[in-house]
Amino acid sequence: MTSVELHGVKDALSPEHEKYSTALKTVSEAFNEAIEFFNDSKFDSKEDWKKEAQNEGSTVYSKQIKQGKAFVLTGELPGNWEDVLKSQWTEVNGMSTWNDNVVFSKVAHTLTENVDIVHYANADVMVVKSRDYVVARMKRIIDGNGYLVARSIELSELPETKGHVRGHIHIGAGRMAPHPTKQDTTVIDYIMCIDLKGLIPKSIVNSVGFMM
Template identity: 45%
Template sequence: MPTETSSLELVGVLDELTPEKEKYSDALKAAGEGFVEAYNIFQDADFVTKKGWKSELSKDDATVHSKNLSFGHVFALRTTLPVPIDIAFRESFLNFDDLATWSENITFSKTIAKLTDHVDVVHYANPDVAVVQSREFLVARIWRKVDDDIYVSARSVKLEHVPTAKGRTRGHLHLGCARFSPDPTDANKTTIDYLLSIDLKGLIPKAIVNLTMAKIILKDFTETKKHYANVLASENAQTHELEHHGV
């Protein structure tokens, strides 16, 4: 029988740790708590309208907003990109170990342990951003499909066998979340909502922290948008090649 610490049920889906994975029970719990917190924010009417949210930074077709919540400062970004939801989810979440190969916002990305079909633990780092030196993170991630939307969430965890990377500072990710929503009128478009709340650690002035956070989330959007376009171009080229050969 699964125990309360080795199983997690969210939105009708049960995750259970096998005996050899029970050492990750705290990670499973953290993932679940982060998911619930993020899901509640996404469902808040003020999140959609951005009532009470401050505009921090804009670029192209994306604007970063922020708001002080009970647990800390949260940054959000919403955008609609010309990519099907399955490709967006695959490239941004499932293919995590490849992130550092295409995103300038990630210096390394590695899956530490796959706990269930919906939960894993990953290790990654961001590069230097202005005067803020590189931060690395060890987080538990979880995803759920709710109706037509896909929700993903990540929260920092501690594991003795994964020390802080040499020469880096380990930040604390309170919330790193996204919601992928298919466009109701165009299956080739996906609306993506990002949420980010991080304690960068260290003695950094609040104004610099806020600007750094806004730059991180906006840079992530820019890199993701570019990658989606490259993936679609590659897949379309392969399709045309197969059609050319009558496959």
């Protein structure tokens, strides 16, 4: 039986889900990488990140990492961090009803209480055709913060179709923390590094990288 233990929580696959052992291992590796980002001494100050955009309540930064260009969105959401984490985890199937950037989103398999496999697709963005993604996700609560991490996996039962270009998420990670001064407010940091696949000008990739 395949299992992983991270930050005091063990996820073990049942016999019926053993065929998804690679997904479990892949997302656990991504989780460790994400925690390294969040724990970096320069992350909160964004000292070595470039500011790309800013509007009321959120800021987007970028930097080059080994997998490519990574983006970070930092902002605030109403509600306590536990509720935000819960909604991020449980409301996948209805995401397209409130997020115009999402064409469809569904949980394909629930592997454990903290690990699942999700298939979703973005709408067309500018000249970039819709991309779809198959990802394994993992969540944890560490030191009073919520974390949700995803990475692309290959799943034979969900092959690429003509309707969407299959993108690859090297790392997608969210940290949800209580605001230090505002009650019922969550500080969010989302890290995203994606290979959109296909021939796309670099300027376009930089423009839409966090929207995909």
